Every structure is written in C-alpha cells, then in structure tokens.
Amino acid sequence: MYRVAALALTTALTLTACGGGGGDDNPLTGDGGGGESIVVGSANFPENQLLAEIYAQALEDKGLKVTRKFDIGAREVYYDQVVKGGIGVFPEYNGALLSVAVDKDSTATSTEEINAELREKLPKSVEILDSAAAEDKDSVSVTAETAAEYDLKTLADLKPVAGDMTLGAGSEFKTRVQGGVGLKKVYGVEFGKFQPLDAGAQTTLVKLLKDDKVQAANLYTTDPAIVADKLVVLEDPKNLFSSQNVTPLVHRDAVNDKAKQALNAVSAELTTEDLLEMMKKLVNDKEDADTVAEDWLTAAGLLS
Structure with a gap:
C-alpha cells in the first residue's frame, strides 16, 4: 500500500x-x-x-x-x-x-x-x-490543518466543501461503491477533482496530502503515516466502509x-x-x- x-x-x-x-x-x-x-x-x-x-x-x-x-x-x-x-x-x-x-x-x-x-x-x-x-479498512483522511480549517470530523462534514477539494486514491476507488460512488450516494459528497494513483501508492498519497496537492486521500487504516504525520481519519458513522x-x-x-x-x-x-x-x-x-x-x-x- x-x-x-x-x-x-x-x-x-x-x-x-x-x-x-x-x-x-x-x-x-x-x-x-x-x-x-x-x-x-x-x-x-x-x-x-x-x-x-x-x-x-x-x-x-x-x-x-x-x-x-x-x-x-x-x-x-x-x-x-x-x-x-x-x-x-x-x-x-x-x-x-x-x-x-x-x-x-x-x-x-x-x-x-x-x-x-x-x-x-x-x-x-x-x-x-x-x-x-x-x-485494514479504507478511509478518507485529511491533514490536521485541513480538518481544523473546515471543521472536519466525519465524512458527512465534507459535503459542503468537497467540491473545492481534490481526492487522491487508487484509480479503482472512483467507481467503487465503497469509494466515490458510495461517498456520493451515502453522504452526498462529491469531490471537485479526482487524482488517480496506483493502488500501491500510499506513500505518494501521503506526500501529496502533506503538500496540499490533494486535500483528501483514500488511506488504509494500518498506514503508519496516519500516526506519524498526525493525519485525521474522518469518521464513517453510516458504515460506508464495511468491516x-x-x-x-x-x-x-x-x-x-x-x-x-x-x-x-x-x-x-x-x-x-x-x-x-x-x-x-x-x-x-x-x-x-x-x-x-x-x-x-x-x-x-x-x-x-
């Protein structure tokens, strides 16, 4: 990853x-x-x-x-x-x-x-x-700075601001139910831009996130960078991302x-x-x- x-x-x-x-x-x-x-x-x-x-x-x-x-x-x-x-x-x-x-x-x-x-x-x-x-679940994660700027705690909080954001993720994430399709259907969240990467590009995703080249990223919850870089995993109260x-x-x-x-x-x-x-x-x-x-x-x- x-x-x-x-x-x-x-x-x-x-x-x-x-x-x-x-x-x-x-x-x-x-x-x-x-x-x-x-x-x-x-x-x-x-x-x-x-x-x-x-x-x-x-x-x-x-x-x-x-x-x-x-x-x-x-x-x-x-x-x-x-x-x-x-x-x-x-x-x-x-x-x-x-x-x-x-x-x-x-x-x-x-x-x-x-x-x-x-x-x-x-x-x-x-x-x-x-x-x-x-x-090891999918997540939509943001930097602590982005979370503070837009008061983001859950996926639902993205709805009014996602249109001005770029989401970085593996290319298949865009068309998956537990991905872009589900984000729109379950939470009404639709990102303005989508930056596709290889499924193994988590390190690249983290760098893009920290450099503000993408404002949200599909990270896996066992990624050590989440803790090391103090990233914020947005909560998923409607269980879009299943067990x-x-x-x-x-x-x-x-x-x-x-x-x-x-x-x-x-x-x-x-x-x-x-x-x-x-x-x-x-x-x-x-x-x-x-x-x-x-x-x-x-x-x-x-x-x-």
Missing part, C-alpha cells in the same frame, strides 16, 4: 507479464488447482504481499510446497484467477471482496453478515476460511485440510495491532517482508 514500487517479496512481477506466453514469470499462471504446489498470490501493495508471505511460510512449515505469485494487481485482476484455480490461496479483506467482486449491491457491514453472504454467494470453486480479528477483516480466500481444489488448518491458525492469532506493528517495520524500518513475516509467525507460536 505504501509505495508505487511495492516491496518485493519475490522476483518482481508486473501486470505486463500477464500478456506473456504463460511461463513461470507470469503471475497469473501456476499450478493452483490441486497439483503438488499451492500457489499463494497477492495484490500489488506491500501489506497484502506481507500477508501472502505469512500464509506461504505457515503452509511451508507444515511441509506443503508453495509457489509465490505476488504483486499481481487489483481485485479486478486477481479474483477471477482464484475462481479459475490459477491461484490457490489469497489474503483477502472480506468486506471489499463482497462489495467489489461478489455482490456490489450488498448492504452487509459487520464481519458476521459479510462472511455469511460470502459463504452463500461465492462461486462453488472457492471458499473463505476463518477471518482474523485484524482489519475489512483479513480472510483467506482459497480455491477448494488447491488446499487440503492441513493447509486450511495452517491458514486458520494464522487468522486466530492476527490482530490489527500486529498488522500495524508489522507495517511499521516494513515501511518505516525498511525490514524485509520475509523477515517480518517469520518474526511474527515465531512470536505467535506458529512455526515449528
């Missing part, structure tokens, strides 16, 4: 590879449909890559062979690959999975409601496993009971505080993601 050039956990994979001939360099190919190796995928931002690395190491610790296919792209790109079996395991965020990929008209907001709908509505080839307590628990999405034929147990064990231990602490190490301290993942798994008692 925090750099355009997302932290590399494996050999860098880019979307341009998707048009290739299906070799090992293509992040959307691999034996995820029940072969010897479980393909673990990730989206194109560092937190998701970190979660994928945690999943991969947890599976490997149980003697399972893993192929890493990280940095694939946005949900609009990777979701179909999980459904088709090109990817076997993917760290998802349950609320966004439901509203973006499964049912754009869903009004579910709680973890329980969201997971019940996912279990009912997901294609038969895939399923969700246990959700973690860890959550976003970290949840393994798996292709049924790709995982056996041993794999499911390993992934559920990760979910049982992972908290939002853990995620924020790991992201500080990853982003601020520049630690390698595989080391951060291994240290957390060890501390959680999940490595033998």
Whole structure:
C-alpha cells in the first residue's frame, strides 16, 4: 500500500507479464488447482504481499510446497484467477471482496453478515476460511490543518466543501461503491477533482496530502503515516466502509485440510495491532517482508 514500487517479496512481477506466453514469470499462471504446489498470490501493495508471505511460510512449515505469485494487481485482476484455480490461496479483506467482486449491491457491514453472504454467494470453486480479528479498512483522511480549517470530523462534514477539494486514491476507488460512488450516494459528497494513483501508492498519497496537492486521500487504516504525520481519519458513522477483516480466500481444489488448518491458525492469532506493528517495520524500518513475516509467525507460536 505504501509505495508505487511495492516491496518485493519475490522476483518482481508486473501486470505486463500477464500478456506473456504463460511461463513461470507470469503471475497469473501456476499450478493452483490441486497439483503438488499451492500457489499463494497477492495484490500489488506491500501489506497484502506481507500477508501472502505469512500464509506461504505457515503452509511451508507444515511441509506443503508453495509457489509465490505476488504483486499481481487489483481485485479486478486477481479474483477471477482464484475462481479459475490459477491461484490457490489469497489474503483477502472480506468486506471489499463482497462489495467489489461478489455482490456490489450488498448492504452487509459487520464481519458476521459479510462472511455469511460470502459463504452463500461465492462461486462453488472457492471458499473463505476463518477471518482474523485484524482489519485494514479504507478511509478518507485529511491533514490536521485541513480538518481544523473546515471543521472536519466525519465524512458527512465534507459535503459542503468537497467540491473545492481534490481526492487522491487508487484509480479503482472512483467507481467503487465503497469509494466515490458510495461517498456520493451515502453522504452526498462529491469531490471537485479526482487524482488517480496506483493502488500501491500510499506513500505518494501521503506526500501529496502533506503538500496540499490533494486535500483528501483514500488511506488504509494500518498506514503508519496516519500516526506519524498526525493525519485525521474522518469518521464513517453510516458504515460506508464495511468491516475489512483479513480472510483467506482459497480455491477448494488447491488446499487440503492441513493447509486450511495452517491458514486458520494464522487468522486466530492476527490482530490489527500486529498488522500495524508489522507495517511499521516494513515501511518505516525498511525490514524485509520475509523477515517480518517469520518474526511474527515465531512470536505467535506458529512455526515449528
């Protein structure tokens, strides 16, 4: 989430590879449909890559062979690959999975409601496993100066002033229900300008926000910059942004009971505080993601 050039956990994979001939360099190919190796995928931002690395190491610790296919792209790109079996395991965020990929008209907001709908509505080839307590939600955030100038505390407070503001966000945010569409429908908020960036450009978004090049930004709530730069996350009293628990999405034929147990064990231990602490190490301290993942798994008692 925090750099355009997302932290590399494996050999860098880019979307341009998707048009290739299906070799090992293509992040959307691999034996995820029940072969010897479980393909673990990730989206194109560092937190998701970190979660994928945690999943991969947890599976490997149980003697399972893993192929890493990280940095694939946005949900609009990777979701179909999980459904088709090109990817076997993917760290998802349950609320966004439901509203973006499964049912754009869903009004579910709680973890329980969201997971019940996912279990009912997901294609038969895939399923969700246990959700973690860890959550990373979308937000609309502003600087402390902007919040004070316009008396901004909630998303609703943006309505009379957003027309004079530029919103910075990943390009897909503009057309998502939990994004620009929902801001207008739920809160009557419509920004004067929209500055699209890559989904992994959180560091760039924070800089644009601090430099007043954008006046509001779609930041993820585990971004360490929110605390470090004293940014203000606007409250969401109408729950536009639903629960976003970290949840393994798996292709049924790709995982056996041993794999499911390993992934559920990760979910049982992972908290939002853990995620924020790991992201500080990853982003601020520049630690390698595989080391951060291994240290957390060890501390959680999940490595033998």
